[in-house]
Structures are given as C-alpha cells and as structure tokens.
Amino acid sequence: MEMTPMMQQYMAIKEQHPDEILFFRMGDFYEMFLDDAVTASRELGLTLTSRSGDVKKNPMCGIPYHAAESYITKIVNKGYKVAIAEQIGDPKAKGLTKREVIKVITPGTILEESALQSANNNYIALVYETDEKVVLSGADISTGECFYGVYTGDDRLQALYDELYRIMMPELIILGEPSFLGDLKAFIDMRMAACAFTRIEEPVKNVDDLIIQHFDVNNRPAGRSASEAVATMLGYLHDTVRTDLSHLSQMTKLDFANNLVIDTYTLRNLEITRNLRDGGKKDTLLDVLDFTDTAMGTRLLKKWLEYPLINIGQINQRLDAVEELSSDFILRGELKTSTKSIYDFERLLTRIEVGSANARDMVALRTSFMALPAIKNLLEGRKSQLLQKCHEGIHLYEDFVNLLNRAIVDAPGLTIRDGGIIKEGYNEELDEYRKISRDGKQLLQEMEEKEKEATGIRTLKIGYNKVFGYYIEVRHSGTELVPDHYVRKQTLANAERYITQELKEFETKILGAEEKIVNIEYNLFMEIRDTIKAKLGDIQETAKHIAVLDVLTGLAEAASAYNYVRPQLLNNGQIDIKDGRHPLVERILTRDLFVPNDTRLNHTECEIMLITGPNMAGKSTYMRQTALLTLMAQVGSFIPAREATISPVDRIFTRIGASDDLVSGQSTFMVEMNEVAQILKYATRDSLVILDEIGRGTSTFDGMSIARAVIEHIREHIHSKTLFATHYHEVTDLEDDLIKNYCIAVKEKGKDISFLRRIIPGSADKSYGIHVARLAGLPKAVTQRAEKILEALEAEGSRAEDIPLTKKQEKAKAVAEPNDMMASLFGNSISDELLGMDVMTMTPIEAMNTLYRLQQQAKEEAGRG
Template sequence: MAVSPMMQQYFTIKREYPDCILLFRLGDFYEMFYDDAVTASQALELVLTGKDCGGGERAPMCGVPYHAVESYISKLITKGYRVAVCEQLEDPSQSKGIVKRDVVRVVTPGTVTEGAFLAADKNNYICSLYYENGRYGAAYADISTGALYATDLPTEDVKSALLSSLTSYAPSEIITDGSLDEEVLAYLKDRFGTLITQVDKSEFDYDKAEKEIASLTADEDDAEHGPLCLRAVGALIAYLRRTQKDTVAYLRHIHFYSDTKYLSMDAFTKRSLELTESIANRDKRGSLLGAIDSTGSAPGARLLRKWVLNPLLDVEAISARQDAVEELKNATVVRKELYRLFRSVIDMERMTTRIIYNTAGAGDLKLLEGTLRVIPEVKAQLAQLHCGTLRALDESLETLSDVADSIGNTIMENPAGTLKDGNLIRNGANEVVDELRLMVLDGKAWLAKIEQLEKERTGIRTLKVGYNKVFGYYIEVSKSFAGSVPSNYIRRQTLANSERYVTDELKDMESRILSAKERLFALEYEIFQKLREVILQSAERIKKAAAVLAELDVYTSFATTAADLQMVRPLVDDSDGLSITEGRHIVVEKHLKKTYFVPNDCRFDGES
C-alpha cells in the first residue's frame, strides 16, 4: 500500500529505533504514530487521533508541543520507556520537498540531561560493568554533570563488593554484556528500578576501549587502574556516543579510584545504617543525610550525599576536612553569609551540560550570569579564613568575570522564553540589532498612526488595524459601517460581524516591517549562538568553579549543623580505640519533639 513521502521518511527512521518511542518533529509539535502513539497516549494521557498516511490508511497519532517536550520525555522515561527525538534538520520554509529529519538523541533513564526525572540533590548515574576471571570493572557517569568514575572492584567477596558499589551510585541504567548475576539484576530492579541495557560483548574490547577513551581526549587521574574498568569505560563512552549522537563533550575527566580510598561497607550495612534514606519509607527524612544536610545549592547537596556514602579512610584527608569545618563553625558571620550566597547559586554543573546540548535559553544564561556574579562575594568571605583547606579553595576559585560580562553585555535583562522570536539581545550590544529593532518599533508606531488617520478620514469610529499570521496586517470594519468603506480598501476576509480589508500602503508597510522583523530575529539568534560558543570555551573553568563552590557548600553545611547541634570536633587517628563522651544520636535527637535525648559514653579498644 502506497504511503505519503513524509510517512515513508517516518518508517525509515523508525526502523532504526524499534525499541524507542519516536518523537517525530512536525512544525511546532512532536508527533507519534501507530503503536508509539497508542503507548504514549496512555502513558501521557493524550488524546489519540488519526492521520491520513496515503493509500486510504489512517494512522493512530498523538503529539506534544515542542516547547514542552522535555516534561513529556521525563514522564515517558519515568515509566520505563526509551525515547528517540527526531528533529527537522532544515528550515521547512527553505527546503524543497520533504524536510530532512533525523534522530538527534536517544533518551534513556541514564542519559537524561534535564526535566522532572532528575532530582536536584541526587546524581543520575549510568553504569557500565565488565566481568572477567572473577572480578568486575565498573564505570559510572552522570551526563547531566559530566562526572565519570571508574574502578576495579575487589576480588574477595565479589558479589558483596559489586552490590556495595552499586548501592553507592544507585544507577538508573546499567550497560552489560549479559553476564550479570540474576540475583544482582533482581536487586537493582527492586531497589532502584534500574533499566538493564544489554550490548554485544565486543563493545567491551580492550583495544576499542582505548580508542574510545583517546577520542574523548579526557584527562585521567594518576590513580592506578586495571584493564577491567578501562573496558567498562570504553563501552560506556561508545554507548553514550550512539545515544547522544557523538555529543560527549561533557565528559572530560576520568576519575579512577580504588577500594582502599573509602571505608568499605556492604549494601546491607549501608541500608541498615540509614545513611541516605530510612528503611521505613525509603525517604531522606529519618536518615543521617536528612539530619545533617544544610547545603544551599544542588551541587553541594549531591556532593554531601556522595561523601556520606563514601567515608574517607586517610586520616590526613579527614583532618583537612575537619579544619575547614571547625574554622567555619567558629566564624559565625562568614558562615551565615556563605549560606545565604549558596542559596542563590544555580546548578552550574547541569547548566553547562544544557549549554553543550544547546537546550539552554537566554533566560538560563542570565541565571548563569547571576551565579557568576556571586563568586567574587564568596571569595571576599573566603579571604577572611585561614586554614589550608579553605585557602586552597579560594586560590582555585576563578571569578569568571569575563564570562559573566560576555553574558551581561549581550543578553537583555528579561529575555524571551524562546530563541527564534526575538527579544534576546540587549540594546547597545549590536548596532544592526538596534537599527532593525528601531525599524520594527517605528513600523508599529506608524500602524497606530494609520489607524487614527483612517478613523478620521472615513468617519468609521470602530475601525482598527490588526495583524495575524494568516492574513498579515489588515483594517477591520464592522458591518454596520460597510457603506462608509472607501474604494481603495481591498476586501481580504469576511467575519460574522465585520469585514477585513487591506490597502496598497498597508501591504507595503507590512512587507517592510516583516522583513525587518525576520532579519532581527535571525540576527538575534545568530548572536545568541555565538555567545553560547564563547561560553563553551570556558566550560571546564565553569565546571571547576562549580566543584569548588559545591565543596565549600558542604563544609558550610557541616559547620552549620555542628553549630546548631552543639557538636565538637573528634580526634581521628589510626588506632583501634574508640572513645565517645556524652555521645548523642543526631537522627533520633532531631525527631524527638518533647523528650530529652540522654547522652551516652562509649569506650572500647582493639581487645574489648
């Protein structure tokens, strides 16, 4: 049965993504057809309609507006579906025949970069696991922040080590060659709702992995690492490259680590200690994290969660953190000012990824500018502190004033929400923009003047000049004044109670105004994209600043909690002894409303 050329194009693209719901861009909507439409209409509660596909067939169809697509994608991902986003690759008004279209990204639970699926205080990890000779290599990436970690898990008690690692990262998606233990799979699906993505074993080839890592031009830690985690990293990068259509620029640094850096706790212990969620309702409230989290920013909240799940073993590193917390606890004014500043900081890690993906709008860039303007204020507070840990943060924190100025000198204070309808670039940023904008404004003033002149000339007091996208500019006259219409008015449209006309003068001005407006909008979009490229050149600097601010936010949070709960600094050493005087359980204490928590002493050594 013959189908329309557009549907032929749809079928060609759909065959490449049979396991995905295909969002097919048609004008201002993303449409879904056939089984995808039936599935999506139920999942998203959309009205199911039909489309004539040629040959007498009508395909089930439903759609969502392009400006709200991310929220719909999030809903589909939350319900366990994969989504392929097919875009128009050329301007429909300039193309001849069928508009070129292709899939620009595939969205899965592990490859979401924005939307309701992402929790602000949690990383969204995708994991790659490789198993060989009784040992696992693991790689974890959060593409919404650009984080990439890799490790070879211990050879002793392999399954326990694997479950412990997976519990720390709670991946929303795992890439495997099919060798994962069924018990592990069941645990992941039940505990985290993890999507399992099986790929061919050849994806974990060592030589292929080396090429993938080299092509990423990523920096590597100096930490020792074995071949298994390299295979896992290679397969992960290859998968992200396929789903994100080669857009993997957000992954720049591979953090290799060993199991000797952090305190080893099995999955059962982490759950029983209620470190990040309570056993009763699997919620942050009632957990250790819930009791101590006073962070003001999303990156700070995510880093605090990571630290809680991965306690340090190195005494010197622990002491360095304690130095920062102690000084901030004692510096009350500085601590409170830093907390205030962090509450105004946006999520620069995820914002940078959105800029890379070209999904950030002009308003987003203004938010980024606002955060960058906060950095000098943060540094002013840090300048008053003296411990080595905080001094190092101050020295590594760039003000990024050049990036902030680039945005501030280009984007207007309250830019439009869309990118191709103008009102993006501030007055004075570009001479041509200013000239075109003046032409458009003068044209509108001229139209208002024409309306008044025509009312006076014709005596039609209800006459008005209007505009719509179908008929352009028009003169509307109510039918009660039909006899007063001048002979030079050309009828354009008949309505129930009025007639719409044009004149040669009106058509000429319409052409001039619309031409200026189109050129203005196109130029503003072009300038915005150039600004985006300028910002991307500083992407690593922005991410580094975000990491410094997140670490300082966590220290400030610890200090705030310590001050509020009257906590003291413990002495940490390498001995086997433990001595606690008047110790309190802060999680229990926090939930006691009218009852006093009785402090307890606890002492034991390696023999008791």
C-alpha cells in the first residue's frame, strides 16, 4: 500500500517506539493510527475513524492537544507508555512539518499533577542480578528521591520482595535475565497487578559518567553492580523524560542494620499503611496517626511506619521532640497553622527542574516561602535536638518572595504560553506593549460604532478568532446593506464575515503587540524560574526539614488527641505494657469502651505467652495490639497505654488470619505453613513473633502436632518473644519457666456467655465454639444437635461410634440391619474359600471359573438362586 508522506513520517517514528502508544501532533490534535488507535479507542473511549473510509484497514482516533493531560494520565495509569511526537518545524511552512518525540511518559515517570497522589510516592524500580547478588535501585522523579539496596544470602529474594511490596512501584525495570524472573513476575502479578514491566538487556555503557553527573563523591553507590543498576535506571529516565534531571542528586542506601524489619506478611497483616480490604489508607495505622498538614509530611510518616528504628538514641530523639510539642498546645497550634500554608515543595521543585512548572506553581511556591519565617521563629530556642535541627535546616527566601510578589499575578492561568501571568510594573517593555493592546481595544470599539453608523447595520459586530483573525460579522438579514469594499471572508449558518483594508491594518498593529506581550511574558517567566532553579538544592533541604517537623507535630497532635503516653526504651529484652489499647480498634469503637490489657514478655519469666480462649473473644486483637504498640514505639510515636517499657526488636513476624493465595494456587493451609516457615527461618532472640491459630487448616491431630512442635522449636532454638494463640487446649501442658498460659476471661450464665476481652493468667477449659455459632445466627436445630454430639464425645472419650443418631439415622439403621445380619450369617463359607486361594498361581481361565462358581454360591446363600 502506498503511504502519504505524513504516514511515512508516522511509521518511521513509530518504528523507533514500538512499545509506546504514539501521540502524533497534527495541528490542534494528537492523532493515533493503526494498532495504537485501536488500543487508545478501547482504553480511552474514543471513536475510531479513518481518512480512507475503511476503519478496519486504516483506523485512527484523536484527542485535542489542550486536553491531552487527562487522557495521558488515564492511559498511563492503566500500565501503558505514551510517546509524544510534537511538531518542531514551522506549521505554516510549505511541505511536511518536521516532527519528533520530545518525551516518553511511563507509569514510573509521569509528572502530571493530576496523575500523582500527593500522599504517595511514585517510584520506578530496577532489579539486577549479578554474582549471586540482587541489586534493587529506584527513584521518584516527582520528589527527587533515589535509593539502592544490595541483597545477598539465602534470604535475598525474600528481602527483595518485601522491599518491592513496601515501595509498591507502578513500573519495574528488569535488567538482564535474572534466574528468578518467573517467581518475580508471579509475585508482582499477585501483589501489585497494575505494575508495568520494562526489559533492558544490559547495563548502560556510560556508567561512571552518569554516576558522576548526578551524585557527589559522598553520595555514590558502593560496588560496581550497584553503580550499574543505578546508572542504567538513570539512563532510562533520561531517555524517557528527556529533560534536566539534576534534582536526582541524593542517594540513600537501603540498609536494615538500622531499622526494624517488617516483611510483606507483617505489613499486610497489621494493616500498617494499607488495609487488607482494598489496599487503601482507611482504617490503617497510618490513617490513625496522620495529623500531618503537608503532602511531604504524609509521605515521610508512611516511610517512618514502614522503616521503624532500632537505635534507642535515635528513637528517643524523636520522642523528645514529640513530647516537647505535645506538652505545648499553643506552640503546636501555631506550627500547624503555618504549616498548612505550605504546598508540596518537593514536587513543585521537580516541576521547576524539569521545566513543566507553570505560574500557579510559582504562586504556590511564594505562599510556601511566606510561611517559613513564622515557623523558624517558633522553633527558636527549642530543647529537643530534632526541633533544633529543623530550626537550623529551614532557610528563608525573602528575595524570592519579593521577586514573585513583584512578578507573578495572584491568579494566573494554567498555561504560560497564553500570557496574563506577569504583573503590571515588573517590566517596562511589557507595559508599553500592553498599553498598545489596551488602546487597540478602545480603537476596535470605536471602529465598530463607526461601521454601524456608516452602513446602518445595527447588528454588525467586530470579532476575532485564532484561525481567521479579526473580522466584521453581519447577520444574513443585513447583508443587503453591506458596502462594496467589504470582502467576504467566511460564511456561517446565520451570518457572513467580512474584512476591510482598515481592519487589516488594525490587525497587523494589534496582533503584533499581542504576540510581543505573550513572548515577553514567557521569557520573563523562564528567567524567574531559572533564578529559583539555581537554589534548588538549598530549597530541597528546607523541604526535608519541613516534612520532619510536620510528622513530629502530627505525632504530638495524635498523642494529645488520643491520650497516648511516651514509652520508655530499654535494652533489657523486655516488653512491659500496662493497660495497652489497640490503636485502630479503639478508634472504630464509637459506642463501646475498649478494654485495655497488659503484656509482659521477657527472656527470664515469660518468653512465650500461650493464649487460649474462644474465637471472637479478642485474642487476635490483643496480639496485633502488642505488635503495633511495639512498632509505634520504635517509630518514635507515643502509644495508647497507661505506661510502657519496651526493648526495641529487630523484626516483627505475624501469622494471623486465613487467606487463600488463589493466584499462585496455594491453599489457606499452604499459605499458613509458608508464613510459619519464614518465621522459624529468620526470627532471632530479639524478634517479636505473633502466631494465631497455627494448624487449623488441616486435621485436628495434624494441626495440634504442628502447633506443639512450633512452640517447642521457638522455646528451644529461637527464644524470640512470642504470642501464640491456639484453640488446641492440649498444648497448654507445655507451660514451664518460659512458657506461660493466658486466656480470655469469659462470664457464663447458663447457656449465655459474655466475652470480657480481658487477658488473664491460666488456660481456657472450653472452646465455646457452639456459643459463638449461636451468636453468629446458626439455626437453633443445628446448635442443639451440635450440643448433643459434643456431650457424647466428651462423655465417651471422643469416639465417633458414640455420637447419638438422629431419628432419620436410627430408622435407616433399623432397615439396614437385617441385610447386614444375613451377610454376616451366610457369607462365611465364601470368605473361607477366598482366604485359602493362591491367586498368584492361578491361570486366567481358572480365575474366571472360580469367580463364576463363587457368584452362584453367593446367590444361593442369599436366596436369589
């Protein structure tokens, strides 16, 4: 098929971007063709058309360029990549307009404000396997963050998966051909189905150049494989974003030596930053503690919750600041009032860096700068080290405030190419052209009145559009009065448009001024942006300290609002909590009071709490509570308790609840055993382990055996502080100097029971399962029958043959018994003969004859011969 020059140009560009949907600029539209058009029409709800008239052979669709952002956001959020091909030649020049791709937008590189959730990072990550090491590198170009981690040893893949689940990136780059590629894809499909994959065959060639370009000598990744991973990621970002990325200059190494490790299971089970229902923030620990006033603060709080500390000195620095703020209501209120005026510094600065900032961003920046002096003054002379560091790290930008006050209008438009963004009085040349433009509008009004008088056409009006310029519009009813020197320019449904020589001369003069105004404003804006860009690193430092202050103030507000107390941090291996409360559940309970409970775990008196009691009584809530309070303390937060002494733990493990992993084909029991295996493999003496109802996914004796063996293994080999809830009362005989029995207090009155939600020493003597079934609304006949069966089993030593029969079962048994008796009375001779046969020495014909004879004999004995 012969293609037009334009389609040849399209196909040449598309060949360079086969994996992206190509947005091909044509005038005021972005057009898509062929397979891209089919995909875009399906995902964006666009109508397919065709220049040739055959939609099936030559499909195309398009979107207005001024509305492209919303369409791009929608399709990128579905995991697609978009290449933007712009007209870079003069559209008015003869011949084919030159076009080329100016940027590629992917899920991990999108910068449109509407596409980014302010409280979440938008990470892109890269995985690279080399020399029995797995390297993870990542960045959020919207905030300027970069990180890398190197994982070795037998648990390297689990550590990698845990980190990927934490960062929850929308795009993952796979460098090379990792040996675990299949498992990695299965994990991504199961935990983050919206993640897009990008494959890169080998590291970039200019590794050292990219590392030196972005990071100073103190910020560079350690080791060649880490440098290759980081540089390849940076190379990909340069190839896609195609703009200045020098704001990616601070490198963080992921090193869990300084952090409490939270694996994927624990992060999910405890609902720390994402709930189990839909993965959202609602009803999570983050939701409860989030009193931050800035997007930067919310993102930092999320990081603190996912990476708690283990160093007591660092934890106490945070607690000191929270205590100082929580005890000063006036200071806290004034800080929050000022902080609320601060926009998302990090993303504002990124838009300035990459050249996508508009005048509204500058207004937001000015408002943010104006809030800083009050905050700095409020932090003057504070006692805690972190507040002192915030005071020192927050810089003032009075020169920028003055510049932006003089230059940018208070309510600018969205685009910087249409003018209307620079204030009067800022630039003399701009003011002169504006005067011409204003005078021109007056002249235009006078010209319209003059033409009305001269022609007698009262409905005549002078208008303007970008396509035809200025024109005189006359309704069809008045065309008979149109003078001969009017030249027809356009015919409309109910009017005609004309041009005159005088109007042409006016257009040249006025449009020259309008064009000059727009160009001058654009250039002035670029100068202002570049002036601020020169101090980007300094402003980024201020943004970081504002985020820290916001989190500390928010934690203090939570402590005050919820009546939290400061935990005491010690290194004696003890967790001692008095009247602890579950931070999430107590917020949800609006009508009932939450029943507080104590927890005392150590390596001398109670290493394992063995908790028995009925379901629904609160065992799981209590265990989660202990884990969450420990985690909150290590974050640097006050906690819901009367008092608490906590020794930092190195890891928190949880095995809670039942869930099928259907995507990977694993049953509830297999998921449970996988989680238990992880715990027994990696838990240490300094870990906190939460195990809930181990073994219930299999038979009673299997499950009880597994539960007992797990407890014994932890007791004899690991010695981690452990909360172990079980409905197998038989394991309570394990109580010794380090294993202590506890149960949920229950109040009984006849067949009615009340769960008191209180943890007390001792073991439960009943499971109360039938009581719970009754509360759940099972039919009365079912629960009554269950009670009879339970009584028989308890009385007869759990023999199945002692279970009382129902009336239907008794009737069926009476009918069946005569036949059963007959079979036992008359079947002995046949049985004796069968037992005496040597089957292995019989020929086939002998076997057939014998079987026929035995059948005849059986018929005679049964009276059927």
